[in-house]
Amino acid sequence: MMHNLIGKQMYEFLSDLFPICRSITGGGVRQTLRAIQKHIPIEIREVPTGTQAFDWTVPREWNIKDAYVMDESGNKVVDFRKNNLHVLGYSIPVNKVVSYAELQEHLYSLPEQPDAIPYVTSYYQERWGFCIAHSDRVKLKRYNYKVFIDSELKDGYLTYGELVVPGKSQKEVFLSTYICHPSMANDNLSGPTVATFLAKWIMSTDRRYTYRIVYVPETIGSIVYLSKNLERMKKNVIAGFNLTCMGDNRQYSYLATRMGNLYVDRVALNVLRHKHPNFVKYSFLDRGSDERQYDAPGVDLPVCSVMRSKYGTYPEYHTSLDNLSLVSPEGLYGAYDVIKECIFLIENDHIYKIKCLCEPQLGRRGLYPTLSAKNSASTVRNMMNFIAYADGKNDLIDISDKIGVPVWELYAIIDQLKSADLLDVLDITE
Amino acid sequence: MMHNLIGKQMYEFLSDLFPICRSITGGGVRQTLRAIQKHIPIEIREVPTGTQAFDWTVPREWNIKDAYVMDESGNKVVDFRKNNLHVLGYSIPVNKVVSYAELQEHLYSLPEQPDAIPYVTSYYQERWGFCIAHSDRVKLKRYNYKVFIDSELKDGYLTYGELVVPGKSQKEVFLSTYICHPSMANDNLSGPTVATFLAKWIMSTDRRYTYRIVYVPETIGSIVYLSKNLERMKKNVIAGFNLTCMGDNRQYSYLATRMGNLYVDRVALNVLRHKHPNFVKYSFLDRGSDERQYDAPGVDLPVCSVMRSKYGTYPEYHTSLDNLSLVSPEGLYGAYDVIKECIFLIENDHIYKIKCLCEPQLGRRGLYPTLSAKNSASTVRNMMNFIAYADGKNDLIDISDKIGVPVWELYAIIDQLKSADLLDVLDITE
Amino acid sequence: MMHNLIGKQMYEFLSDLFPICRSITGGGVRQTLRAIQKHIPIEIREVPTGTQAFDWTVPREWNIKDAYVMDESGNKVVDFRKNNLHVLGYSIPVNKVVSYAELQEHLYSLPEQPDAIPYVTSYYQERWGFCIAHSDRVKLKRYNYKVFIDSELKDGYLTYGELVVPGKSQKEVFLSTYICHPSMANDNLSGPTVATFLAKWIMSTDRRYTYRIVYVPETIGSIVYLSKNLERMKKNVIAGFNLTCMGDNRQYSYLATRMGNLYVDRVALNVLRHKHPNFVKYSFLDRGSDERQYDAPGVDLPVCSVMRSKYGTYPEYHTSLDNLSLVSPEGLYGAYDVIKECIFLIENDHIYKIKCLCEPQLGRRGLYPTLSAKNSASTVRNMMNFIAYADGKNDLIDISDKIGVPVWELYAIIDQLKSADLLDVLDITE
Known part of the structure; x- marks a missing residue:
């Protein structure tokens, strides 16, 4: 059946992207966008470090080659090559021997989820650190350790991808997703995966509206994108979806626009009520992704989210447990299908x-x-x-x-x- | 007491009209309207076959004298003279001997209500047929039968009645009822009965508004009436009631206008909430009578229904069980009284x-x-x-x-x- | 703690005013207003008997020195000096011996609250009478009694107090309370008490709005006040509170404006929902104080009430049981504090x-x-x-x-x- 095929293809696509170490800038983002380019003709755009975007500035570009914590016997007790979540995102380089006590100040773990490596970042404050399963942390002995992070922070670029699929009308449907998380599946590779397969379908149809599909690093990326496109988007965008958390198979969720009663809210609610009547409805107060920027006062774009299990609500969220076993072909296809139905409604409304x-x-x-x-x-x-x-x-x-x-x-x-x-x-x- | 007297008079009036074989055209309609004319001065109007009315055309006129199914021994196993529901409404004439198998194709019965003769019609497709209690149908033997329907379909007229009772204002309250069903009581003789006694009361009062009371065949009759009166009605009608199913004593019902919040809805809901707080509220989606035409897009007349047990919701509906034992003086008076209270409110609002x-x-x-x-x-x-x-x-x-x-x-x-x-x-x- | 101090001060203030025999006119009102003047600089205004105010006329002024019912042995079985509720408010003078039967026609008691002296008045119809605990009434023997009321009804004045505290804006917040009840605490001394301490606080702040605080006899006083100030108030008042029943410690209550959705309703509901979520919400249909005048059609001032136990809802209401033991420092402070929070919100909105x-x-x-x-x-x-x-x-x-x-x-x-x-x-x- 068609849905089995597309679901399977999406799962494979997601699996291929999974190992890449992404952040809000750097090689991981570029590698991810190039992989997407093999499927759909996105433009890859680069914005230099230091560029102003409203209240924000594009930060230095971050890249990392290796990182570990090594005990006195030469054993790597934390190893970036085993899981890229082990490094605090945007860590500055470090290469020295530290005491057990000093090491502790640079470790992040979750006592309540002892087997999960947490996902932690420090984009705008210089830090170095390691994320570690709490069960491993408590095994560390009171020795000295070599800490090594082969990262680089330098003037470079913020990178994002963009695809415009023209329709008969200049009015636009806007799809946004983010590509800044390291190896995690539901949050966040499910979003770019569904976006890519929706783009394929959209390109295959006889369209009424123009479609704008963007892959940006979360927060700074959407702010940069808005700073370059806001006037045109305010004029043209009639409906928008922030694509995130679309991969597990537990439930459907909906996060309303800031106003809660816009055209896209009517579309999404109509489809969800009939297709998945048990969906969970969240208000804009529960937000946490790029609708924070798209729906902000004065920006006022009509962007909602239709999701599977929403960020922040499932136990594996922002840990190493949000992996390939959490998402499934059925989960991805279900999310893809409901957005497709929304778009089909918009086209036929x-x-x-x-x-x-x-x-x-x-x-x-x-x-x-x-x-x-x-x-x-x-x-x-x-x-x-x-x-x-x-x-x-x-x-x-x-x-x-x-x-x-x-x-x-x-x-x-x-x-x-x-x-x-x-x-x-x-x-x-x- | 007054209500006992009026209730009793209404029940007698309904009983007198009960035996007449009505359809959407023909002698039964004329006979019914003439009986009403003995009580109130309605005008009887005739519209020729072939007249266009919006998307519809006035059909040929149908009249019937006799009909039966006779077995080989000369026994009438189905006899129109015993109950006029036995003939499929608008049956073409037939007079021949048919096999048991062929007869079966022309019989209509209700297995789930074996003692009820169903009411079935085929106005716009030529057919002949008989309606029969299922308990009688199963007794039919595998013999040949003579089928005889002495009906006539010919160019003639669609007949309706109209009474305009002028008030101080040209603004109108519109009452519509239908007179096209053969011998059935709640649906539909209760409607013309209540309409006639309301007309008597209205004529006896010092009126603020003009009252327009019409007796039409359902659907085609209201469409024909609208095609001749629409512009004036759109200008003048402030409230309308489609009078139907007003004779039993089980409950009160309300069917909203298409918009659901028009002036007449406010009137009817106010009266019902205080007078019969347990009334059943139906939306326009539950409609099934001439409000289908009066409230249609572009027609947009404010017509609701205040009823006793609504068509389609009680077991005797559209069968021979909807007879004189289903309706009562109390049932009729209750319906009459609530419409009267609505009109009194409109007059005093x-x-x-x-x-x-x-x-x-x-x-x-x-x-x-x-x-x-x-x-x-x-x-x-x-x-x-x-x-x-x-x-x-x-x-x-x-x-x-x-x-x-x-x-x-x-x-x-x-x-x-x-x-x-x-x-x-x-x-x-x- | 501050609230203990203010609560205690309010309770003492209320206790000092408690013994005074107030009515809608007369010396008790003047004495009360002068006591308030020791705390805040209110203006005391006098309006002559016979002055027209909309549909009403200022009545004659009423004063009373003494009153009793004396049995044949010279015992005062009812004594105004023991409780000023014993005299029917606005009683005309009387001094004669009456039979037991005649006395009964002039006695008021509550069989269902046998130990309570009821509060009864007859402002606009000449009567004399005594209010008495039912348990005492049934003890009266079938003798003759001397009835003596040393009251005076004469052309004089209606007296009220007014304080205007100017702010940066001419727009006004309006606080109204009444000072016409004899010795009762929750209804009504709690209102003038809270009003006085709010005035002290308001005068101590850096104000955005002007505050108008009035102490009037209920009904006739607010009508007289409106007749002199309506146009300016309609232009300037943005929010108003009728201060009444603010002294007990059982619950919080809210009585909406006539419209129910005005600015002051939004203020009061916002504060109460967060501060006292179990507050009891009353509609304008439950009104009974000067909002009857302030919110009347054509007057249309935005006046609500935030109360503790509302008039008419607690058993001690309008009896001698509404005394100093019913109200408390905590009760008064709670009411003061919620109005203060409302005013603080209005100032900062x-x-x-x-x-x-x-x-x-x-x-x-x-x-x-x-x-x-x-x-x-x-x-x-x-x-x-x-x-x-x-x-x-x-x-x-x-x-x-x-x-x-x-x-x-x-x-x-x-x-x-x-x-x-x-x-x-x-x-x-x-």
């Missing part, structure tokens, strides 16, 4: 208006039973209800919401009524 | 404005206790609350809703305040 | 607008952790949420309501953001 006064005589068109009965079939009922609310004011989402029928059951009805020349279709953006 | 600033000194007018007490009586409380919301913005319905007091308990308060020259009364239609 | 696009980089300002973690602290979270809704449209109450954080936790955040030059502050009244 119009204001509908029945052409005749009173109900049309559907019987003579073969669309209504010619024999009366005590109960009418739900397909006839849905068509009559669609007609009743196709009044030139309601768009497809309104009609679906009012009559309680999923939009995907209305597409065939719309086609039948259009074939019978009974329906005027008005553009919602006019 | 104004925007009220207390004339003085601060509370008036009601004590010196004998309207307030001169001795203070720990608690005030509810009548004083109601008057003070009425005054508090008589601010020149709220109409009577608003005030009743806000202070939680039925309108019929406010009429006396309004009279007292008007007598004391404390109240300005503003027209809601100005 | 502005529309806020974050100056930069996207989130500001708080880390470099020491306002955000430089090390990432799985969870962020609530103080950081509150600041980020404040920023997210500081969009130039929301005022402080909107932001507090949207992000679910009490305003008193936001004041420090606002100061920090202002110090960092990140916040524009717009006046809500502009």
Whole structure:
């Protein structure tokens, strides 16, 4: 089945990207974007260190080759080559022998999750450090240790990827995802994975809208992107999705826009209510990703998130346990499919208006039973209800919401009524 | 008591109309309208076959004299003269001997209600057929049968009745009912019965509004009527009731307008909440009668239904069990009374404005206790609350809703305040 | 602690006023206002008998020196000097011997509260009478009694107190309380007590708004006051509190304005929801004090009440049981404190607008952790949420309501953001 195939392809794609050591700048980001480029024609853009972006400045570029903590016997008790989470993100270089006590000040672990290596970063304050499973930390003996981090912080670039898929309209649907986390799966490789496969599908369709898909480092990347594109985006973007946490198979989640009642909220809620009625609904107060920037006051882009298990809510979040066993082809496909359904709705959303006064005589068109009965079939009922609310004011989402029928059951009805020349279709953006 | 008398008169009126074989056209409709004419001066109007009405065309006129199914021994195993539901509505004539197998293709019965003759029609597709209790159908032997239907389909007329009772204002209250079902009581003779007795009462009153009361065949009749009257109705109709299913004594029901929040919805909900708080509330999605046309997009008339047991919701619906034992004088009077209360409210609905600033000194007018007490009586409380919301913005319905007091308990308060020259009364239609 | 001190001072102030025999006019009102004058510089104003005020007329002034019912043995079985509630308020003078039967017609008691002397008045109808505990009434023997009331009704004045504390703005916060009840504590001395101590605090602050604090006899006093001040008040008053029933320690209560959704309702509800979430919410239909006049149609001042146990809802209400043991320093301080918090919110309520696009980089300002973690602290979270809704449209109450954080936790955040030059502050009244 198609979904098995696409789910499997996404899982393989994600697995290939998993080992790369990403951060908000540096070689890991470039390597990731180039891997994506093998699938879709994204542009890779570089913004120099020191560039101002609103209240922020592009930091120095960070790269790392190796890192470890070695005991006096020459055993690496912490080894970056085994798991790139072991190094505090953006660690400055270090190469010296330290006491047990000094080492402790540079170790990060989670006593309540003793087998997990935590993910910790220090982008804007110079530090060096190691992240370690607490169960390993307590085994360390009171000896001296060699600490070695072969990293480099230098003027360079912030790198991001961008793909614009033009449609008939200049109005845009905006998809954003981030590519700055080292080896973690649900947060965050699931986002770029779903984004890439959505891009493939979008390019294959006959589009009404233009699609803008960006792969940025979280926070600084979206701020930099906005600083270069804000005016055009404010003019054109009609709906946006921040793609994150789309890989596990436990639940569906929705994080509203700042306003909570924008067009994209109506789209996402309509699809989720019918497709995954048990989805978990979060308010903007629960936010934590790039919607913080996109929806900020004055930016005001309509960006929400449709997710599987949301960041911060599942135990493996921001640890080494968020790995390839947490995500699955089914989890990825489910997230891909619901965003696809949202986009399909946006593409097909119009204001509908029945052409005749009173109900049309559907019987003579073969669309209504010619024999009366005590109960009418739900397909006839849905068509009559669609007609009743196709009044030139309601768009497809309104009609679906009012009559309680999923939009995907209305597409065939719309086609039948259009074939019978009974329906005027008005553009919602006019 | 008055209500016993009117209830009894309505039940007798309904019983007299019960035996007539009605359909959407033909002699049964004319006979019914002429019987109504003996009570109120309706105009009977005829619209020729072939007349266009929006998407519809007036069909040929159907009349029937006799029909039966006869076995080889000459016994009538199905006999139209025993119950006019036995013939499929709008059956074409037939007179031949058919095999048991062929007969089966023309029989309609309800296995789940074996003793009920179903009501089935085929207005716009030529068919012949018989409706039969399933318990009788299973007794039929595998012989040949003579099938005989002495019906006629010919160019003729669609017939409807209309009564306009002028008021001081050209603004109209619209009452519509249908007269197209053969011998069934709750659906549908209760509607024309209540309409006729409401018309008698309306004619006896000093009216503010004009009343338009129509008796049409369902669907095609309301469409034809709208095609001839739409512009004037859109200009004038402020509230409308589709009168149907008003005869049993089990419950009260309310079916909202398409918008659900129009003036007539406020009227009906206010009255029902106070008078019959256990009423069942249906949305427009549960519709099934002429509000399908009156409330259609572009027609947009404010027509709701206040009913007893709604069509489609009670087991006897559209069968021979919907007979004179299902309806009662009490059932009919209850429905009549609630519509009358709605009309009384519409007639008395104004925007009220207390004339003085601060509370008036009601004590010196004998309207307030001169001795203070720990608690005030509810009548004083109601008057003070009425005054508090008589601010020149709220109409009577608003005030009743806000202070939680039925309108019929406010009429006396309004009279007292008007007598004391404390109240300005503003027209809601100005 | 400060609150113990103020609570104690308020209780002492209330105790000093308790013995005075007040009514809607007369020496008791003047004596009360002069006692208040020792604390705050109110103006005492006199309005002559016969003055018209909207639909009302200032009545004759009432004063009383003594009153009793004496049995044939010369024992005072009812004695005004023991409790001033014993005399029906506004009793005309009387001095005669009456039979047991005639006496009964002039006695008021509460069979269901046999030990309580009820509070009863007859302001606008001439009567004489005595209020008595029912347990004492049933002990009266069937003898004759001397009834003596040394009262006087004569042309005089209605007296009220007024304090205007000017602020930077001409816009006003209005505090009203009444001073017309004889010796009762929760209703009503708690109101003037809290009003007086609020006035002291207001005078000690650097004010944005002007404060108008009035002490009037209930109903006739507020009507007279409105008749002299309405136009200016309609122009200037942005929020008002009718101060009543603020002395016991059982619960907090809120009585909405007539509209229920005015600015002062938003203020009071915001403060109460966070400070006393179990408060009892009453609608304007439950009103019973001077909001009846202030919120009346055409007057339309935004006056609500924040109370402890509301008038009419506690058993001691309007009886001799509403005495000094019912109220407490804690009860008074709690009521004082919540009104103070409301006023503090009104003083600090502005529309806020974050100056930069996207989130500001708080880390470099020491306002955000430089090390990432799985969870962020609530103080950081509150600041980020404040920023997210500081969009130039929301005022402080909107932001507090949207992000679910009490305003008193936001004041420090606002100061920090202002110090960092990140916040524009717009006046809500502009």
